[in-house]
Amino acid sequence: MKARLEDSLLDVALAGFGAVSEALYPESDCGAPSHRDADMVARARSWFLTLPPESRRLLLALFASMELLGAGFAPALGRFSRLSAARRLRVVERLRASPIAPLKFLGDALKQSTSMIYLSHPAVLAHLGVYKSCDHPGAGLVPVRADALRSAPGATS
Numbered sequence: 001m002k003a004r005l006e007d008s009l010l011d012v013a014l015a016g017f018g019a020v021s022e023a024l025y026p027e028s029d030c031g032a033p034s035h036r037d038a039d040m041v042a043r044a045r046s047w048f049l050t051l052p053p054e055s056r057r058l059l060l061a062l063f064a065s066m067e068l069l070g071a072g073f074a075p076a077l078g079r080f081s082r083l084s085a086a087r088r089l090r091v092v093e094r095l096r097a098s099p100i101a102p103l104k105f106l107g108d109a110l111k112q113s114t115s116m117i118y119l120s121h122p123a124v125l126a127h128l129g130v131y132k133s134c135d136h137p138g139a140g141l142v143p144v145r146a147d148a149l150r151s152a153p154g155a156t157s
Contacts, residue, residue, distance in 0.1 A: 010048065013060040016067030017044045019081035021114050023088035031127065038121040040114070047117060050146050062109055 021035040021044075028034060035041075048056055070080030073091045080088060095107025118124055 009060050009064055010045070012067050013048070013063035014041055014045055015079070015081050016063035016065075016070070017041060017114065019067060019070075019079075019083075019088055020063070020092060020110050021118070023085045023092060024111065024114055025118050026085055033121065033123040033127055035118070037123055038118050040117050040121075043121070044117050059113060062106075062113070066106075066110065 018035070018041045021040040025033075025035040025038065025040070027036075048059060051059065067080045070088075070091060071078050071083055073095065074083055074087050076083060076087070080091075083091070092107055092110055095103050096111060098104045098107065119128075
């Protein structure tokens with residue numbers, strides 16, 4: 001039962017992540033990769049699953065609550081992902097500009113966590129002109145165990 005609940009929470013959170021990503025990183029005329037080009041939802045899924053449980057729950061709660069309650073900031077009824085991308089962008093911008101600290105933190109958390117996934121994609125890095133010092137494909141990539149953060153010295157579980 002607990003695994004099904006966590007899977008459902010992950011699905012709702014990924015819908016919220018996708019909705020925020022689509023609003024913040026749309027198709028572009030200037031050639032910048034979009035949220036689809038950066039494969040953000042699939043990459044976010046693998047990121048969420050590799051995080052320690054405490055961090056994973058926080059991010060899942062952030063994006064699931066945005067998906068289920070975020071349309072209320074529009075104001076509208078329904079899921080956040082059902083709003084147009086332009087309305088979702090205005091919601092995130094209003095949250096980030098809010099004088100109310102918790103709302104500002106919410107908007108900044110949405111922007112920062114999606115930016116981390118977007119800006120780590122090779123196509124985005126190439127578009128920005130960021131290149132590795134070595135031309136060898138895969139240079140600098142080190143395989144990381146899924147439990148690496150949990151088994152690090154000083155890690156708390």
